[in-house]
């Protein structure tokens with residue numbers, strides 16, 4: 430397990446390749462540059478990320494894996510873990526929560542990032558399922574009575590309590606992260622997702638407008654926003 434200069438670890442859980450680049454790529458690049466060890470778990474294979482019926486799903490999954498690995502490198506992410514579930518079919522089932530709890534116990538992050546599953550009218554089922562499962566896994570990972578088989582044996586994992594959960598894609602934002610210094614790296618990472626980006630120029634304008642909007646009133650040029658939870662501070 431690599432540990433960054435700060436000794437602090439961060440785990441982002443996404444539904445698809447490209448989720449974190451759009452929602453929190455500037456923040457991830459900033460924290461990685463500050464010395465955080467940053468890890469990413471991608472729940473699906475991204476194989477339905479195309480409107481072209483001629484595209485084979487296996488080919489798309491392969492391409493998206495290469496794109497995500499390159500984007501992660503651009504952001505300074507230490508490790509990408511692929512759960513490989515079929516794109517568009519993710520549901521909040523106990524086995525997914527168990528998989529994510531295992532990753533939390535393995536990485537032992539201080540900070541976890543995930544989709545806000547409670548945002549009204551979040552249409553994508555994978556985003557809802559990944560967000561809800563991630564938060565459920567945070568609670569399970571901290572309790573030895575959940576998935577005790579993960580804790581057994583000489584190389585058994587230990588329960589782990591995540592200090593902070595940063596929910597992205599939220600409309601209940603209470604935390605602003607200044608990404609002025611890393612906005613270009615965010616855009617460079619997004620550009621690695623060539624299968625998903627029709628017009629780089631349009632996308633750059635859209636992201637610039639969006640992150641400038643979040644920054645308004647905070648004395649910075651670009652910002653990303655989150656709803657932050659402290660799951661264990663009251664227990």
Ligand SMILES: [Zn+2]
Nearest residue numbers: 444445448556
């Ligand atoms: Zn997505």
